[in-house]
Amino acid sequence: MNTAHTKPDGISEEEYLELAKKVQNSPWRQSYHIQPVTGLLNDPNGLAWYNGFYHLFYQWFPFGPVHGTKYWYHLRSKDLIFWEDLGIGLAPDQNFDSHGVYSGSSMKKDGLLYLFYTGNHRDDNWVRHSSQCLAVMDEEGRIQKETTPLIPKPPDGITEHFRDPKVWKGENGYLMITGAQKISQTGTALIYQSADLKRWEYRGELSVPWKTKAFMWECPDYFEADGYGILMMCPQGLETEESGNSNIYEAGYLIGNPMNEDTLTFDGNQYEKLDYGFDFYAPQTFLDHLGRRILFGWMGLPEISYPTDRYGWAHCLTIPRELTIADGRIRLNPVKEMELLRSELVCETIFIDEESYRDVRFYGRHYELMVQLIKQNAGIFEISVRQNKQEQTVIRYSSKDQMICVDRSASGEAFAKDYGSLRKAGLKSGLKELRIFSDESSLEIFVNQGEVCFSLRIFPQESGIETVFTAREGSVKAAIQKWNLKV
Numbered sequence: 001m002n003t004a005h006t007k008p009d010g011i012s013e014e015e016y017l018e019l020a021k022k023v024q025n026s027p028w029r030q031s032y033h034i035q036p037v038t039g040l041l042n043d044p045n046g047l048a049w050y051n052g053f054y055h056l057f058y059q060w061f062p063f064g065p066v067h068g069t070k071y072w073y074h075l076r077s078k079d080l081i082f083w084e085d086l087g088i089g090l091a092p093d094q095n096f097d098s099h100g101v102y103s104g105s106s107m108k109k110d111g112l113l114y115l116f117y118t119g120n121h122r123d124d125n126w127v128r129h130s131s132q133c134l135a136v137m138d139e140e141g142r143i144q145k146e147t148t149p150l151i152p153k154p155p156d157g158i159t160e161h162f163r164d165p166k167v168w169k170g171e172n173g174y175l176m177i178t179g180a181q182k183i184s185q186t187g188t189a190l191i192y193q194s195a196d197l198k199r200w201e202y203r204g205e206l207s208v209p210w211k212t213k214a215f216m217w218e219c220p221d222y223f224e225a226d227g228y229g230i231l232m233m234c235p236q237g238l239e240t241e242e243s244g245n246s247n248i249y250e251a252g253y254l255i256g257n258p259m260n261e262d263t264l265t266f267d268g269n270q271y272e273k274l275d276y277g278f279d280f281y282a283p284q285t286f287l288d289h290l291g292r293r294i295l296f297g298w299m300g301l302p303e304i305s306y307p308t309d310r311y312g313w314a315h316c317l318t319i320p321r322e323l324t325i326a327d328g329r330i331r332l333n334p335v336k337e338m339e340l341l342r343s344e345l346v347c348e349t350i351f352i353d354e355e356s357y358r359d360v361r362f363y364g365r366h367y368e369l370m371v372q373l374i375k376q377n378a379g380i381f382e383i384s385v386r387q388n389k390q391e392q393t394v395i396r397y398s399s400k401d402q403m404i405c406v407d408r409s410a411s412g413e414a415f416a417k418d419y420g421s422l423r424k425a426g427l428k429s430g431l432k433e434l435r436i437f438s439d440e441s442s443l444e445i446f447v448n449q450g451e452v453c454f455s456l457r458i459f460p461q462e463s464g465i466e467t468v469f470t471a472r473e474g475s476v477k478a479a480i481q482k483w484n485l486k487v
Ligand code: FRU
Pocket: 042, 043, 059, 070, 102, 103, 104, 118, 163, 164, 218, 219, 281, 282, 302
């Protein structure tokens, strides 16, 4: 293993190799998801199509599965699927980012890629100081940090929870949105404006009609699509009735008319979840050269221990998803390029009547399973995946209330138990299609072409490879396709 470009300072080559070896020998390493070489991965950052490549960075703490001093780790790809490992992108090597190069985004200008991030600094009394900072990447891939922050401190009335700049081109110059917390301890988003990406003027707080008790908004992302304005963010501290399902934190969005950039008002009022699963946070989008809006999320959550921690690593990103709008709501679907991973195909039309149907041909751990319903009059239709004698993850559709739910109570090694083992979502006109991506320790389930999706980590035994279909109170006829995915 060549670690020259990935090895952080402050650790010897031998010690670092030791850490990496432990991780490589871990069970549950993913086969086609972006995951850390060592330590902890969290938010996707700086996403862009630049100079003939997709560029992706992620929040990285190299030394263990905890939220320590963060780096940006850098990868690039021609196709969003096969990634070249470029190692450390940004290290916490300045006084203003000494305690973490926190999340941010990118913008192309004059042949350069501007990388905006939050400098996290703790003073001698361990008091946090947040600033918004810049690094610039050129076509050779050289990344140079500016030596002083662009925005050295939060504006009046805002606490030091001031982070995650996302930049876009507005009607009159560039705009930046950051997540923030008011001194009244409520979450908000702030807007800055610039003509040259370097000098930023504070415009004010974004005004939205949505009322929430969230205490902090992390990772805001504003964009326009199909004539709508969309504000995505991770509002921390939603009340149960605001959220409905019970993850510690979640990612959601407001959709409305495009933001008024003069008055900084946005009329998005209805809050919706982006993903109904257990493990999804800090998503970021970008527009690619084909005009698609692509989203990556962190398939994990803050403040929760995961079973891989004991092997020295934690988390992965989601697969790349294309974001579109239908009926005034976001739809997320795997990008077309996911088909590049497909190898052997098994397909069959199955008919299940009042009993379990175990199909040995649809077994595996790394696969894509497409289930298209031809006839569905069962009261309950279930697909149990990654099953062995003791373990299974169940996707259950109930026609009576048109609810789809994912049950991970018996998925394998348990974790995050305090947050329940069931996640559900309503479907507008019943279940028509399920597309499931299974990797060594995750499932991503796209229902009705992105009407809802569920992302979840699971930690089953290697023997958990079976797929079982069950219909109760009626029957189901479905066309099934399963592709093994190249790893
Ligand atoms: C979200 C987050 C961001 C922050 C980063 C630090 O997961 O807390 O708000 O910039 O992670 O790693």
